[in-house]
Amino acid sequence: xxxxxxxxxxxxxxxxxxxxxxxxxxxxxxxxxxxxxxxxxxxxxxxxxxxxxxxxxxxxxxxxxxxxxxxxxxxxxxxxxxxxxxxxxxxxxxxxxxxxxxxxxxxxxxxxxxxxxxxxxxxxxxxxxxxxxxxxxxxxxxxxxxxxxxxxxxxxxxxxxxxxxxxxxxxxxxxxxxxxxxxxxxxxxxxxxxxxxxxxxxxxxxxxxxxxxxxxxxxxxxxxxxxxxxxxxxxxxxxxxxxxxxxxxxxxxxxxxxxxxxxxxxxxxxxxxxxxxxxxxxxxxxxxxxxxxxxxxxxxxxxxxxxxxxxxxxxxxxxxxxxxxxxxxxxxxxxxxxxxxxxxxxxxxxxxxxxxxxxxxxxxxxxxxxxxxxxxxxxx
Ligand code: V47
Ligand code: SF4
Numbered sequence: 001x002x003x004x005x006x007x008x009x010x011x012x013x014x015x016x017x018x019x020x021x022x023x024x025x026x027x028x029x030x031x032x033x034x035x036x037x038x039x040x041x042x043x044x045x046x047x048x049x050x051x052x053x054x055x056x057x058x059x060x061x062x063x064x065x066x067x068x069x070x071x072x073x074x075x076x077x078x079x080x081x082x083x084x085x086x087x088x089x090x091x092x093x094x095x096x097x098x099x100x101x102x103x104x105x106x107x108x109x110x111x112x113x114x115x116x117x118x119x120x121x122x123x124x125x126x127x128x129x130x131x132x133x134x135x136x137x138x139x140x141x142x143x144x145x146x147x148x149x150x151x152x153x154x155x156x157x158x159x160x161x162x163x164x165x166x167x168x169x170x171x172x173x174x175x176x177x178x179x180x181x182x183x184x185x186x187x188x189x190x191x192x193x194x195x196x197x198x199x200x201x202x203x204x205x206x207x208x209x210x211x212x213x214x215x216x217x218x219x220x221x222x223x224x225x226x227x228x229x230x231x232x233x234x235x236x237x238x239x240x241x242x243x244x245x246x247x248x249x250x251x252x253x254x255x256x257x258x259x260x261x262x263x264x265x266x267x268x269x270x271x272x273x274x275x276x277x278x279x280x281x282x283x284x285x286x287x288x289x290x291x292x293x294x295x296x297x298x299x300x301x302x303x304x305x306x307x308x309x310x311x312x313x314x315x316x317x318x319x320x321x322x323x324x325x326x327x328x329x330x331x332x333x334x335x336x337x338x339x340x341x342x343x344x345x346x347x348x349x350x351x352x353x354x355x356x357x358x359x360x361x362x363x364x365x366x367x368x369x370x371x372x373x374x375x376x377x378x379x380x
Contacts, residue, residue: 052288052319069325078125143181155189187226219256232278268338291319305344
């Protein structure tokens, strides 16, 4: 069936450059940056949708993954001042923010005792008092309390700050955190690597090279990670391609990335509120083109608390094979930035039915994509 759709596209496309991209996809070949730009500029949504769906179904069939997770956001106080951020309070105004103690965070973990969650995702602002020592203790205590809970924690931005402050190399710092119980890294803080844009929207935190170096080192010592890209603001298509090329190159080298997560810029309550948000068509094209270009990334994730659950459902026809997890209303980043999901939480049943409505096969996974429960073969 998918082959038929691709053949139809190949036979009916009059633009010879686009036709040759479609033939490349059929032949399982990698597309170039120039071809990627052509897809952004000249291809329509149905065209990229068929190509992306072909790639997705070749890799995963109808399988669509989710997990049972919750977030801990240790603080929204931050020494940095990213223009797109609706969430953080500058350190200078820290009385307006929140700071959780280790005991408060452990209480959050304990509130899930007896519940079938498999992952805690820990990410927050960069607070100067939350040091390497503080986070090592947190991770050790979480592991001591619940050894089976996978700890996915800290963006490269938080790690860069933590390691510099502790005067540790990236490798030493990651190794120490790994020994304490850190198991994987989330993909945040990547934004847009290209310095021309990064300087304008996130000029005071780790640069693109620093972000990539932290993930490369993590992969080398056996810590897998995710990668994100914040799109749909002041960047051009060329900057998105530059970002994805750097990720594709690193993945060729280390094979340590699990999933790519395009993050749609939301414009409420931040210094970039005058920048219009991308349209739904632009969003679906972004997912589809990411699936086509990033041929060495096993998974493509739509993060539903940011996109809204209905749009996340739609991405399942445009290359996406993962929609993150149950979340349990434990993150504030996107509700504060204007997402329609003001209290993001979905039961497993809701996630399963959302995936089924899109004619896909729901599968509960763990953080590293081991299958836990195939909802087509069970009644859970
Ligand atoms: O790096 C902040 C983004 C990221 C806005 O790895 C915004 O599984 C849009 O990376 N509009 C943090 N985006 C979240 C993140 C993440 C989320 C879920 C899963 C995983 C994973 C990673 O949120 C930041 C930044 O790019 N962000 N503000 C905004 N106004
Ligand atoms: Fe701080 Fe992260 Fe917000 Fe930037 S995006 S200001 S690093 S919390």
